[in-house]
Every structure is written in C-alpha cells, then in structure tokens.
Amino acid sequence: MHTSPNPGMFAATETGSYRSTDLSQFTEAANQLLGKMTIEEKVGQMVQVDSAALKDKEDVQRLGLGSVLSGGNSDPDQGSSPKAWRDFVLQFKSQALQTRLKIPLLYGIDAVHGHNNVDGAVIFPHQIGLGASGNPGLVRLAAQITAREMAATGIRWAFSPCVAVPLNPSWGRTYEGYGDQTNLVSQLGQAAVLGLQGESLSPSPLSILACAKHFIGDGGTAQGIDQGDVTLDEAALRALFLPPYKAAIQAGVGSIMVSYNSWQGTKLHCHKHLLTDVLKGELGFLGFLVSDWAAIDQITTDYKKAVELSIMAGLDMVMIPNGPDKPNNYLVFIRHLLDLVRAGMVPESRIDDAVRRILRVKLAMGLFDEDIPDPSLIEFVGCPAHRDAARHCVRQSLVLIKNKDHLLPLSSSLQNIAVVGNAADDLGIQCGGWTMDWQGGHGNIISGGTTLLSALRQKVPHGADIFYSPDASNLGHPDVVVVVLGENPYAEMKGDKQQPALSPEDHEIVSRACQTGSPVVTVLYSGRPLILGQALTQSQAFVAAWLPGTEGLGITDVLFGSHPFTGKLPRHWPEAQESIKKSCS
Ligand code: GLC
Numbered sequence: 001m002h003t004s005p006n007p008g009m010f011a012a013t014e015t016g017s018y019r020s021t022d023l024s025q026f027t028e029a030a031n032q033l034l035g036k037m038t039i040e041e042k043v044g045q046m047v048q049v050d051s052a053a054l055k056d057k058e059d060v061q062r063l064g065l066g067s068v069l070s071g072g073n074s075d076p077d078q079g080s081s082p083k084a085w086r087d088f089v090l091q092f093k094s095q096a097l098q099t100r101l102k103i104p105l106l107y108g109i110d111a112v113h114g115h116n117n118v119d120g121a122v123i124f125p126h127q128i129g130l131g132a133s134g135n136p137g138l139v140r141l142a143a144q145i146t147a148r149e150m151a152a153t154g155i156r157w158a159f160s161p162c163v164a165v166p167l168n169p170s171w172g173r174t175y176e177g178y179g180d181q182t183n184l185v186s187q188l189g190q191a192a193v194l195g196l197q198g199e200s201l202s203p204s205p206l207s208i209l210a211c212a213k214h215f216i217g218d219g220g221t222a223q224g225i226d227q228g229d230v231t232l233d234e235a236a237l238r239a240l241f242l243p244p245y246k247a248a249i250q251a252g253v254g255s256i257m258v259s260y261n262s263w264q265g266t267k268l269h270c271h272k273h274l275l276t277d278v279l280k281g282e283l284g285f286l287g288f289l290v291s292d293w294a295a296i297d298q299i300t301t302d303y304k305k306a307v308e309l310s311i312m313a314g315l316d317m318v319m320i321p322n323g324p325d326k327p328n329n330y331l332v333f334i335r336h337l338l339d340l341v342r343a344g345m346v347p348e349s350r351i352d353d354a355v356r357r358i359l360r361v362k363l364a365m366g367l368f369d370e371d372i373p374d375p376s377l378i379e380f381v382g383c384p385a386h387r388d389a390a391r392h393c394v395r396q397s398l399v400l401i402k403n404k405d406h407l408l409p410l411s412s413s414l415q416n417i418a419v420v421g422n423a424a425d426d427l428g429i430q431c432g433g434w435t436m437d438w439q440g441g442h443g444n445i446i447s448g449g450t451t452l453l454s455a456l457r458q459k460v461p462h463g464a465d466i467f468y469s470p471d472a473s474n475l476g477h478p479d480v481v482v483v484v485l486g487e488n489p490y491a492e493m494k495g496d497k498q499q500p501a502l503s504p505e506d507h508e509i510v511s512r513a514c515q516t517g518s519p520v521v522t523v524l525y526s527g528r529p530l531i532l533g534q535a536l537t538q539s540q541a542f543v544a545a546w547l548p549g550t551e552g553l554g555i556t557d558v559l560f561g562s563h564p565f566t567g568k569l570p571r572h573w574p575e576a577q578e579s580i581k582k583s584c585s
Contacts, residue, residue: 022200022252022286023201023252023254023286023287023357023360023361023364024286024360026359026360026363026364027356027360029359029363030355030356030359030360030363031356033101033103033359034352034355034356034359036101037101037355039338039341039342039348039351040063040064040334040338041064041099041100041101041103042348042351042352042355043334043337043338043341043351044063044064044065044066044334045064045065045066045103045317045354045355045358045359046066046311046316046317046318046337046351046354046355046358047063047065047066047067047317047318047320047330047333047334048065048066048067048068048069048106048108048290048317048318048319048320049065049067049068049069049320049321049323049330050068050069050070050071050074050293050319050320050321051068051069051070051071051074051088051092052070052071052073052074052321052323053320053321053322053323053326053329053330054068054092054323055323055324057091057092057095058095059330060092060095060096060105061095061096061098061099063330063331063334064096064099064100064101064103065096065105065330066103066105066106066317066358067105067106067107067108067157067290067317068092068105068107068108069107069108069109069157069159069319070107070108070109070117070155071110071293071321071438072110072117072434072437072438072439072491073437073438075117076088079119080117080118080119080436081118081119081120082118082119082120082121082149082152082153082378082381083378085117085118085153085154085155086152086153086154086373086375086378089107089153089154089155090154090372092105092107093105093107093154093371093372102368103359103362103368104362104367104368104371105367106156106157106209106358106361106362106365106367107154107155107156107157108155108157108158108159108209108211108290109150109155109157109158109159110158110159110160110434111146111149111150111155111158111159111160111208112126112127112158112159112160112161112162112176112434113125113126113127113146113431113432113434113435113547113549114142114145114146114149114390114549114550115146115149115150115153115155115381116431116434116435116436117436117437118149118153118381119436119446119447120381120382120446120447120448121149121381121382121446122145122149122381122382122386122387122389122390122448122549122550122551123390123431123435123446123449123549123550123551124142124145124146124390124393124549125390125393125394125397125546125547125548125549126175126176126432126434126527126546126547126549127161127162127175127176127177127178127188128174128175128176128177128178128179128527128528128546128547128570128571129393129394129397129545129546129547129548129549129567130142130178130188130393130397131177131178131179131184131185131188131570131571132179132396132397132398132399132544132546132567132568132569132570133393133396133397133566133567134184134188134567134568134570135396136187136188136190136191137191138392138393138396139188139191139192139195140191140192140194140195141195141389141393142192142195142389142390142393143160143161143191143192143193143194143195143196143210144195144196144206145386145389145390146158146160146195146196146208147195147196147206147207147208148206148377148380148386149380149381149382149386150208151205151206151208151373151377152373152377152378152380152381153373153381154371154372154373155208156205156207156208156209156365156367156371157208157209157211157255158196158208158209158210158211159211159213159257160192160196160210160211160213161188161189161192161193161196161210161212161213161248162176162177162213162214162218163177163178163185163186163189163212163213163244163245163247163248164176164177164185164213164214164218164219164241165177165179165180165181165182165185165219165220165240165241165244166179166180166219166224166528166571167180167219167220167224167240168219168221168223168224169224169500169528169529169571170223170224170225170496170497170498170499170500171219171221171224171225171226171495171496171528172226172490172491172492172493172494172495172496172497172527173218173219173226173491173492173495174219174224174495174527174528174571175432175433175526175527175528175546175547176434177219178570179570179571180219180570180571180572181570181571182239182240182241182243182244183243184570185243185244186243186244186246186247187247189212189244189247189248190244190247190248190250190251192210193210193212193248193251193252193253194251196208196209196210197209197210197251197252197253197254200252200364201252201254201361201364201365202364202365202366203365203366203369204366205371205373205374205377207365209254209255209361209365210248210253210254210255211253211254211255211256211257211290212244212245212248212249212253212255212256212257213256213257213259213292214257214258214259214260214261214268214292215245215256215257215258215259215268215274215275215279215289216237216241216242216245216259216263216268216274217230217232217237217241217259217261217263217268218259218260218261219241220232220237220240220241221261223498224496225496226260226492226493226495226496227260227261227298227493228261228262229261229262229263229264229265230261230262230263230264231264232263237263242278242283245279245283245285246283249283249284249285253287254287254288254361254364254365255287255288255289255290255361256279256285256287256288256289256290257289257290257291257292258275258289258290258291258292258295258315259292260292260295260298267298267299269291269292269295269296269298269299269310269313269315270296270299270306270309270310270312270313271313272312272313272314275289275313275314275315276313276314279314280314286357286360287357287360287361288316288317288354288357288358288361289314289315289316289317289357290315290316290317290318290319291310291315291317291318291319292319293319293321294319294320294321294322294328295319296309296310296315296318297328303327303328303332303333303336304336304339304340307333307336307337307340308336308340308345308346311337311340311346311350311351311354312346312350315354316353316354316355316357316358317354317358318333320333337351382447382448387448387550387551390549390550390551390554391551391553391554391557392554393549393551393554394545394548394549394551394552394553394554394555394557395554395555395557395558395563395566396566396567397545397546397548397554397567398543398544398545398548398554398555398558398565398567399543399544399565399567399568399569399576400541400542400543400565400567400580400583401536401542401543401544401576401579401580401583402536402539402540402541402542402579402580402582402583403540403541403583404540404541404583405519405540407480407519407521407540407541408521408541408543408559408561408565409558409559409560409561410480410521410559410560410561411461412461412560413461414460414461414464414479414480415461415463415464415465415479416464416465416467416478416479417456417460417464417465417466417467417478417479417480417481417482418467418468418469418475418476418478418480418481418482418513418516418518419452419453419456419466419467419468419469419481419482419484420468420469420470420471420472420475420481420482420483420484420509420512420513421470421472421483421484421485421486421506421509422470422471422486423452423484423485423486423525424451424452424453424456424468424470424482424484425451425452425453425454425468425470426442426443426451426486427443427444427445427446427449427451427550428440428441428442428443428444428445428489429442429486429487429488429489429525430449430451430452430486430525430547430548430549430550430552431445431446431449431489431547431548431549431550432487432489432490432525432527432547433489433490433491433492433494433495433527434491435489438491438492439489439490439491439494440489440490440491441489442488442489446550448550449549449550449551449552450550450551450552450553451552452482452484452523452552452555452556453466453468453484453552454552455552455553455555455556456482456556456559458553458556459553459556459557459560461560471509471512472508472509472512472513473512475512475513475515475516475518476516477516477517477518478516478518479518480518480519480520480521481513481516481518481519481520481521482521482523482559483509483510483513483520483521483522483523483539484522484523484525485502485506485509485510485522485523485524485525485535486524486525486526487500487525487526487527487530490527495527499531500526500528500529500530500531501530501531501532501533502530502531502532502533502535506535507533507534507535510522510534510535510538510539511534511538513538514538519540519541520538520539520540520541521539521540521541521542521543521559522535522536522539522541522542522543523543523545523555523559524542524543524544524545525545525546525547525548526544526546526547527546527547528571529571529572529573529574529575529576531575532575532576533575536575536576536579542579543555543558543559543565544567544569544573544576
C-alpha cells in the first residue's frame with residue numbers, strides 16, 4: 001500500500017506567491033571578501049573542474065578552485081552508493097576549506113531526473129513526461145525530493161532544470177525539455193527552480209542551487225541539430241526562448257548555464273549582447289553564468305582568445321573537463337586569464353563582477369557556515385515516500401493515444417496476459433539517458449527500480465497468469481497482449497536523428513502480437529514523438545509513457561484503472577493527435 005503522493009515531509013505548494021532570492025542583500029559581504037582576495041584567488045573562483053580531471057585533489061586548495069563537478073561519467077572510485085558519493089564529495093570540499101580565505105567549494109552534478117548518478121536513487125520521469133503531467137506542483141515536489149537525495153551526498157548544485165523549448169524532435173535532447181510550448185516550459189521550469197532551491201536560496205542543506213539551461217536557443221537550432229545554429233530573428237528568439245529564463249529569474253534561480261549553440265553564426269559563449277546586455281542587464285539576473293562542458297573551446301582554436309572573448313562576453317564560471325595531461329586544461333585556463341588581466345585585455349572589474357556573483361550565491365547558500373550533510377540524510381535516498389511520489393509522477397505523465405473499444409483499463413477478470421518486447425524488463429530503457437551514466441544503459445542499471453514486467457507481475461489480477469516473451473514468440477491465445485517498445489538510451493548529440501521512428505523490429509513485435517488474434521495494448525518508452533505507422537493502427541490501445549524512470553508501478557496503476565489517464569501531449573505529435581481525436585469522436 002503506498003502512502004499519499006505528497007508525503008507530509010514536504011510542504012510543496014501547488015501555486016502561491018514566493019519570494020525570489022534577492023541576491024543583492026549579499027553584495028556587501030561579497031565585496032568585503034573580494035577586497036581581501038588576490039587576483040589569483042579571484043580567478044580560481046571562476047574555475048570549475050571535472051572531478052575526473054583532478055587527479056591531484058590538492059589542486060582545489062593550491063589554486064583556490066571555486067567549483068568541482070561530476071560530469072555524466074565521472075563517478076567516485078569507491079562505487080556509486082550514496083555513501084561513496086558523500087565521502088568522495090567531502091574530500092574536495094575539505095580541500096577548499098584549507099585555502100587562505102577558506103572560501104567553500106560548490107559541487108555540481110547533472111541531477112536532471114532525480115539524483116541520477118547515485119545507485120539506489122529514485123529516478124523520476126524525464127522532463128518531457130513531467131511536461132505531459134502539466135502539473136507544476138508535482139514538478140516542484142519531484143525537484144524537492146531530488147534536492148533531498150542530493151543533500152545526502154553533500155552535492156548542492158544541480159545543472160537543472162533544462163528550460164529548452166525543443167521545436168524539432170530530431171534533437172537528441174528533446175526529452176530534457178518539458179515540451180514545445182513556451183508557456184508550459186516557463187511554468188514548469190519555475191516550479192523546478194522553487195523545488196530545488198526552496199522559496200529562495202538558503203543555508204538549509206536541502207536548498208540546492210538550480211541552474212536554468214542552456215541559454216539561449218538550444219531547442220531551436222536548424223534541423224534540430226545539437227549544438228547547431230539558431231537562425232531566427234531576435235524577435236522570434238525572444239518570444240520563443242526568453243520567457244522560461246524570465247520565469248526562472250523571478251523564482252530566484254542562482255545560476256544559468258550558457259548554451260553550446262550559436263545564434264546567427266555567433267557562439268552563445270561569446271555573445272556579449274545576449275549574456276550581458278539581455279540576461280544581466282535587461283532581465284536583471286544577479287546570479288552567475290557558468291559555461292557548458294569545454295564549450296569555450298568551440299569559440300576559436302586560439303584558447304587564450306577563447307578565454308578572453310567568453311569572459312568579456314559575460315561568462316562568470318568556466319567548466320573545464322581537461323586535466324594537466326590534456327590541452328586547454330584548467331592550469332592553462334588560469335594562466336591565460338591571469339595574463340589577460342595583467343595585460344589589461346580583461347579589466348579586473350570584469351573579474352570582480354564574476355567573483356562577486358559567485359560569492360553572493362555561496363553566501364546565500366550558507367556555504368561559509370556548516371556545509372557537511374548530516375549522515376542520517378542518506379536514509380532518504382530511495383525511501384518509500386520518495387518512490388511513491390515518483391510513482392505519482394509516472395501516473396500523471398502517461399498519455400492515452402488510442403483506446404479502441406475501451407480496452408483500457410484492463411479488466412480485473414483477465415486470466416492470461418502475454419507481455420512482449422525487450423523494453424518490458426529493461427530498467428535502462430525505462431529510465432533513458434542521464435541514468436548512472438551519461439548515455440544511460442541497459443538492464444538493471446540502478447538498484448531499487450521496478451520494470452513494467454515486474455509491476456505487472458505484482459499487480460496482475462488475482463490468479464491470472466503472466467507469460468513473458470521478449471520476441472513475441474509462442475504466444476498462444478492470451479486474453480490480452482501487452483507490447484512494450486522503447487528507444488535505446490541516448491543523451492545529447494548521440495540521440496540526434498532525422499525522422500525518428502519505430503524500428504522494423506518494433507513493428508515485427510507488434511505484428512506477431514496481433515497474429516494471436518487477441519487485443520493488443522502497446523506502451524512506448526521514448527524521449528520524443530516517433531513515427532508509429534502500422535504499430536498504431538494494429539494496436540487496439542496505445543500509451544505514450546515517455547521515459548518514466550524507476551517506478552514502473554505507476555504504469556500498472558493506470559493500465560488496471562486504479563488511477564485515470566490524465567496526461568496530455570506536451571508537444572506536437574501529428575499521428576498521435578489524429579488518433580486521440582478519432583478515439584474521442
Ligand atoms: C553537458 C551538457 C550539460 C551538462 C554539462 C555537464 O555537455 O550540455 O547539460 O550540464 O555537460 O555534464
């Protein structure tokens with residue numbers, strides 16, 4: 001029996017006013033600290049290094065680094081348990097506290113659908129599924145829970161929410177966006193910021209710095225090419241992609257990540273008009289701008305010039321994944337920036353602006369006080385209450401595309417259910433990319449999850465028989481066939497695909513299911529709309545489940561009718577829209 005979807009431990013408010021962080025209240029304290037800092041200490045604060053690049057953790061103390069991140073594949077050497085992560089992160093934090101001014105470290109990670117690199121964490125539906133829920137209160141609750149599981153590991157910066165407006169489903173990051181409607185993205189992105197940070201950034205270990213990303217236009221590139229060029233004019237760029245950042249800033253977002261893409265041929269990472277005039281000037285953003293992963297390297301092959309152009313455009317912190325053994329590494333970056341300041345190419349006032357912004361956020365988060373998480377928080381990671389909340393998110397994310405003759409909800413009198421498709425018992429496909437690894441994986445990739453097959457086995461009507469055949473062979477004549485199809489996991493450019501569609505193998509599975517003469521319900525795990533063709537025609541019922549995460553029971557809750565379908569398409573999907581219209585006619 002699961003507890004209420006909004007366990008008492010959280011006070012998620014569905015709507016209501018909020019007080020965005022007024023970071024300016026920390027300006028005086030930041031300036032006082034700034035006045036004590038050497039130029040080397042200031043430049044150190046502007047550097048974020050990937051943990052895998054820091055073979056020598058002492059460099060955090062030696063160089064006064066402002067931040068460390070764990071990129072998608074940069075896990076602790078002692079494994080991926082919550083404790084392994086906590087021990088790993090605290091090593092870096094302790095280094096920062098041994099610096100002359102003891103300026104604390106900000107540790108960041110891509111917790112984009114739960115604390116997704118930590119084994120046993122609850123994995124929520126990717127944002128496209130939350131977009132289908134259309135429920136800001138639920139998005140805020142999911143973010144709050146993610147914050148609580150992050151706090152257990154001492155990581156207090158999430159590179160989330162992605163507030164892209166993905167226009168073309170060819171883009172491999174379509175699932176990282178809530179949908180293709182700007183106002184939906186604004187509303188849900190704002191809810192995620194409030195869920196992560198709280199009503200405002202605060203010294204609570206549960207207040208996690210959010211990072212609205214990727215500014216600006218990542219979802220609007222020509223042909224949906226990842227890191228491509230946005231050709232729209234400024235009016236269209238503003239109308240489509242700026243409102244989600246305004247909403248995030250209103251909610252007090254403390255950091256914004258700059259996008260790899262370019263606009264009319266100019267890389268965002270060196271676009272002074274958009275980064276400084278628009279974001280910091282017109283929108284009044286008081287937090288700090290962080291680059292994407294080695295993104296400044298794409299500005300020009302002359303790394304020193306890239307450093308100059310990006311910092312002068314308004315970048316405040318630079319994400320550097322290369323260690324001393326590689327080019328464009330963090331030692332080279334620091335040397336170049338110090339040379340540029342000393343040569344007057346980068347005025348120290350620009351450095352001071354960047355460091356002031358970083359220090360304001362660290363002060364607002366209370367990092368200068370105690371920043372060691374209580375070990376007891378680890379028991380929250382993957383706890384039943386968190387899983388129940390994620391199960392609720394899954395339920396509300398499902399979209400009923402087709403339901404001929406009201407096949408769904410499945411009858412409780414069914415005696416013989418066949419389940420086909422390898423996605424039915426593959427947690428990796430069910431979770432999608434950014435799960436335990438940058439690209440995700442296959443099989444039982446994370447502890448504590450429930451595949452749809454195991455959920456069906458738990459929820460099947462009393463006495464009924466579940467027969468699982470991944471390739472839909474030897475099905476006999478079941479009462480119903482549940483087909484589960486899914487995209488192989490991917491992330492970023494690895495998922496770019498023109499005309500994304502079901503595979504021939506998918507269609508073969510559906511055809512074999514139909515040859516039984518039994519009714520067929522198809523459940524699809526996908527990060528975006530796919531061309532469905534015959535699979536939709538041949539299925540009596542069809543459910544878009546997006547990338548639901550670890551809580552497969554949320555799907556059976558709706559398949560067997562204990563909860564209704566409430567999800568709505570969060571983006572254009574012509575075939576599906578047509579089918580829904582027919583189903584409702
Ligand atoms: C990646 C992504 C960005 C992520 C960053 C750190 O390339 O573009 O979304 O936060 O690098 O992993």
